[in-house]
Amino acid sequence: MSEGTERKRFERGVEALRQIPDPLRRLDAVRAAREELESLEAEAVRSARSEGATWKAIGALYGLSKQGAQQRFRASGVVREDG
Template identity: 60%
Template sequence: MQSQQAKRLEKVADAISAIKDPLVRLAAAREARERFEQLELEQVKRLRREGATWSKIGALYGLTKQGAQQRFKSRIDAT
């Protein structure tokens, strides 16, 4: 069964896919990706502040502790 969040994201993706002009569609997809990446980074930062381990964060991505650190740590430290 699909979660409510997944259904909402699917609707967003469908709306972007329905844009007729390919350049406008690409621009919308790029903007959505950038916004979701920022949201993702904010959530990782928040989890770390609240004491979540890199191992737990990595598990959400199918990564090891080291993999999660490589993916996010430098981006978190840069902000």
């Protein structure tokens, strides 16, 4: 699947959330989606690291330094204290 196709699928999902008419139901759905995305992000970082991606490369995706990337993902348990 191309990056453009992946982006369009994601945007359709976001639009589906926007279309939930009840504000509290929409808020709950957005909260649940954010939690799922945070989990997916941590999993993707762990996977990237296990396949040899450097913290520098991961940081570059976020506009962060190597150290910034490590700090960002330390709270989610992706970064072990020994680095």
